[in-house]
Amino acid sequence: MTAETRDALAYVCAHEERIRADLIDEGAGPEALDLLLAAAREDRCVETALEALHDALLASGDVLGVFGRGIRAVPTPLGVNRTPAGEIVYRCPGELCARTSWPEPGALPRCSVSGGPLRRDRL
Template sequence: MIEGNTDRDTRRRDEVAYVCEQLDRIRTDLETHAAEGAAPLESLAAALRAGTDPSARLDALHEALLAAGDAAGVRGRARGLDPIGTARPAPDAWVLLCPTGQCSRYSWPDAGDGPDEAPRCRIGDQALRRERL
């Protein structure tokens, strides 16, 4: 697991979260427009599953997306902004987090979900980690 809390670590976790959220779109874009196909995405996913530092692979994925015509890559999205009326309320004092701590993505559990019904990580296929707020 990658530890630390520097600005670089935060940026990396945000980039991994973005990739997680956009996994299907990124894969389709790379398979359609990138010279190497989805290889940069698969390489990043393998590093994340292995728990190794994904920084170099994030850089490679970012460059592959730019070359494929994505103007923002993995670094260009606005973070921390919720359009008015779309922010999710905090549920029953629980949040679902990346099971390995390598990304900053989070999700709110559905009201009826028990601890064994947590959604799964889209890269590592592990149940998201429940943590009390």
């Protein structure tokens, strides 16, 4: 899986509820999102489903889709480390996407794809 695909899937995982609401509000329906989530849950190739979701978002008025917002969409200047070493983060439990979530009070963050808790890790 390419870095671009992992970043796009991370965006979808982190914003699944908003993406679903936007698709429904614009009359597109959530089918493209549901197909992507099913492909990821069943460990099938997600690239085609990501493209379909990207196209559906573009058609509904989202000018960036899923590929224009990836983690690498805003470059980090050379010599700048945005996260301190050794910080605790939560990551995708299946290592399908590049999502990183910071600890917050309350319940552990959950994966939008599998429904399982994100795994604890250190940077």
